[in-house]
Amino acid sequence: MIEPYNPDTYCWYAFSGYDSNHKWCCCVGLGDLQNFQQLNQSPRIQEIRHHLKNGIKHPDCWRCWHPESIGESSTRTVSLKWIQDTMPQGNYYDPKLRALWLDSGTVCNLSCRTCSAMWSSTHLREAKDRHGSAAGVVYKIQKTDLPYLLEEDFSEIYQIFVIGGEPLLNLDHLNVLEKIVADGHAHHCRITYLTNGTLPIPDRLLKIIPEFKDVNFMVSVDGVGPSFEYTRTKANWNKFVENVQHMRKQITSNNVLFFFNITISVLNVLKLTEIMTWVAEQIGDQSLPIAERVAQIKAMGHMDMTTIVGPSYYTLNVLTSEQKAQVREYLKASPYDMSNVLNALDAENYRYSEIAAQQFWEEVAWTESYHGMSLADYLPELYRILHP
Ligand code: SF4
Numbered sequence: 001m002i003e004p005y006n007p008d009t010y011c012w013y014a015f016s017g018y019d020s021n022h023k024w025c026c027c028v029g030l031g032d033l034q035n036f037q038q039l040n041q042s043p044r045i046q047e048i049r050h051h052l053k054n055g056i057k058h059p060d061c062w063r064c065w066h067p068e069s070i071g072e073s074s075t076r077t078v079s080l081k082w083i084q085d086t087m088p089q090g091n092y093y094d095p096k097l098r099a100l101w102l103d104s105g106t107v108c109n110l111s112c113r114t115c116s117a118m119w120s121s122t123h124l125r126e127a128k129d130r131h132g133s134a135a136g137v138v139y140k141i142q143k144t145d146l147p148y149l150l151e152e153d154f155s156e157i158y159q160i161f162v163i164g165g166e167p168l169l170n171l172d173h174l175n176v177l178e179k180i181v182a183d184g185h186a187h188h189c190r191i192t193y194l195t196n197g198t199l200p201i202p203d204r205l206l207k208i209i210p211e212f213k214d215v216n217f218m219v220s221v222d223g224v225g226p227s228f229e230y231t232r233t234k235a236n237w238n239k240f241v242e243n244v245q246h247m248r249k250q251i252t253s254n255n256v257l258f259f260f261n262i263t264i265s266v267l268n269v270l271k272l273t274e275i276m277t278w279v280a281e282q283i284g285d286q287s288l289p290i291a292e293r294v295a296q297i298k299a300m301g302h303m304d305m306t307t308i309v310g311p312s313y314y315t316l317n318v319l320t321s322e323q324k325a326q327v328r329e330y331l332k333a334s335p336y337d338m339s340n341v342l343n344a345l346d347a348e349n350y351r352y353s354e355i356a357a358q359q360f361w362e363e364v365a366w367t368e369s370y371h372g373m374s375l376a377d378y379l380p381e382l383y384r385i386l387h388p
Pocket residue numbers: 011012013014025026027028029060061062063064075076
């Protein structure tokens with residue numbers, strides 16, 4: 001008999017996922033379980049699965065119910081598209097590890113303004129210089145949880161997101177990928193690397209790439225030229241551009257794609273047209289006019305744009321309504337579709353916060369004193385709008 005399937009509550013990740021950073025079945029929940037096998041035994045996941053299977057919205061999944069309630073997609077709704085490829089009809093409740101967020105560790109060569117000591121060792125160093133050794137007590141450099149991950153059953157693995165830190169600096173995680181290759185499961189597994197694009201692809205990874213179904217490199221680009229160097233602190237724009245070109249040349253197999261991710265914050269909201277133009281010059285059909293090319297690569301998911309919700313001092317919450325009006329003017333003048341960002345400017349959760357605005361200037365002062373980077377020099381348009 002085919003079991004009932006509730007698309008309004010069912011979640012593929014609840015039955016298929018494990019996040020080795022969040023120690024839970026997905027990247028929007030939090031747990032303390034060391035691998036999928038432990039997760040599978042936990043009474044909490046049994047209860048959640050039971051709810052989702054029977055059309056009940058479990059409260060622990062509020063991070064998905066919230067965007068869904070305002071008509072947006074959620075991690076859960078996105079996951080539904082993988083059911084068909086991975087589960088035979090009627091077998092939607094069979095728990096197996098199919099999706100893994102593989103935490104490569106927190107070593108990172110950058111200290112991007114919107115990131116933190118929790119994710120980057122360079123940020124941790126900065127936090128220690130700023131707040132003293134207490135920062136090192138709260139956050140420690142993390143490594144890949146190899147002993148637990150190597151015990152996993154990868155026979156049905158379908159997708160892996162390699163996260164960091166900077167994964168191309170944290171190579172312990174390659175032991176997991178090499179095991180998947182050795183066990184003969186790589187041909188049904190897609191890998192996505194979330195990378196800052198400042199480092200070459202290591203030989204050890206190049207060697208195993210052809211074994212996988214496909215491998216994607218999602219490169220973060222939050223600015224162009226000086227705006228890139230301010231937001232992606234400690235990175236050099238020209239070296240980044242050279243390295244991205246080098247990475248693309250390093251690939252000889254045809255199972256690799258490059259994607260670009262733009263994290264939208266108040267720092268780059270006035271730079272989006274420039275960033276999108278740069279991305280469209282790298283990928284997409286170069287015979288198309290630029291605006292059509294941007295629309296095409298966005299529609300194909302090759303350029304992803306996410307508006308940050310924290311840290312609050314770099315969100316759109318620092319903008320007063322007059323400042324938002326000026327940002328709106330800039331966005332409306334863009335040749336590209338900026339409706340998502342325009343909607344975000346109007347959203348209730350991006351309402352002006354005086355505290356966040358005050359903290360913004362504290363961060364700006366800190367960045368200038370520690371990194372020698374002044375907002376007026378690196379982001380002059382933003383400075384003009386925001387400077388009191
Ligand atoms: S519904 Fe959302 S929060 Fe719940 S398990 Fe699925 S992805 Fe995670």
